[in-house]
Amino acid sequence: MNTQVTPQQIETYQRDGFLAFENFLTPAELDELRAAVDEAVASMGNRKVSVGLDAMKDADDYYDRVFKQRLNLWRINATVKRYMLSPALGEMLCALAGVDGIRVWHDQALIKPPFGNPTGWHLDNPYWSFRSRQSISIWIALDAATYQNGCMYYVPGSQLVADYRNVPISEDIGALFRVYPDFLKAGTVGVQLPAGGCAFHNGLTAHGAGANMTTGQRRAMTCAYMPEGSTYNGVTNILPESYFRTLKVGDRLDSEELNPLIYARSGSHHPVGKS
Numbered sequence: 197m198n199t200q201v202t203p204q205q206i207e208t209y210q211r212d213g214f215l216a217f218e219n220f221l222t223p224a225e226l227d228e229l230r231a232a233v234d235e236a237v238a239s240m241g242n243r244k245v246s247v248g249l250d251a252m253k254d255a256d257d258y259y260d261r262v263f264k265q266r267l268n269l270w271r272i273n274a275t276v277k278r279y280m281l282s283p284a285l286g287e288m289l290c291a292l293a294g295v296d297g298i299r300v301w302h303d304q305a306l307i308k309p310p311f312g313n314p315t316g317w318h319l320d321n322p323y324w325s326f327r328s329r330q331s332i333s334i335w336i337a338l339d340a341a342t343y344q345n346g347c348m349y350y351v352p353g354s355q356l357v358a359d360y361r362n363v364p365i366s367e368d369i370g371a372l373f374r375v376y377p378d379f380l381k382a383g384t385v386g387v388q389l390p391a392g393g394c395a396f397h398n399g400l401t402a403h404g405a406g407a408n409m410t411t412g413q414r415r416a417m418t419c420a421y422m423p424e425g426s427t428y429n430g431v432t433n434i435l436p437e438s439y440f441r442t443l444k445v446g447d448r449l450d451s452e453e454l455n456p457l458i459y460a461r462s463g464s465h466h467p468v469g470k471s
Contacts, residue, residue, distance in 0.1 A: 197225060197284065197285060199287065199288040211353065213400070214385075214395060214398070215395065217393060226338070229279055233273075233415065237307070239272065240266050246271050247436075263309070264305070264306075266305045267303065285458070297462075299421065299422050301324060301419075304420075306415075306417075311408060314404065314405060315346070316366055316372070317363075317403065318362060318402070318404065319400050320400075320403075320420060321400050324431065325431045326427060326429055331421065332396060333419065334394055334418060334421075335394060335416055339414050345410045347406065349405065351403070352385055361376070421458075428440075428447045428448075429445060439451065
């Protein structure tokens, strides 16, 4: 993985709330990660979460025709874990987000099928069990992501003004702009990526994706990360019931089983993988 980031790229990410990074994986790494993701997804059947939430399964509705969504592949596949929990990637994420330590929140494969519905505009962090203006996600293109098959779009600078109001992903793909009409002034930016490229975005950056108008699938592997020291906000999200029942609002989310620390600038990162 290419995890070297320049001061100019950090500045761009901090200003715009997203950063395209075309040369992230080598061809061999792309083949390895793509095969691991395909294997993990196949093993899950119609379950959306790998461990702990069997009730979350596919249904025949608009959302499940946006993409096939499979979460926490790192918990069942050693190769996915090595990539998503890489300390070198963690150091890169800390540099972009401007934080001293980073933990995994959850990963997810997002597979937009042929003629898959568009992904409505939304924010990520309001869905999650913590609030942070420095949360960050990586979105890795396992297939080339194009305007034709549903590449990502962003509203530049939206993370600087967004609060925690949000909308569900639904057929009303522009609902977020009625909540935040000022986003209209900033416009939108589509980010095409080659297979093996990636993009990073802040958890409060407005984003969405177009429909897949092709006969092929658009596979992406993503992972969301929370800054070390983040605390529980009362939202369950994907936390297992046995865990969230032990939490009260304000408790630190520091489970090494569920949300391991992958890098800290003090040098005390948890050695879960390698670059």
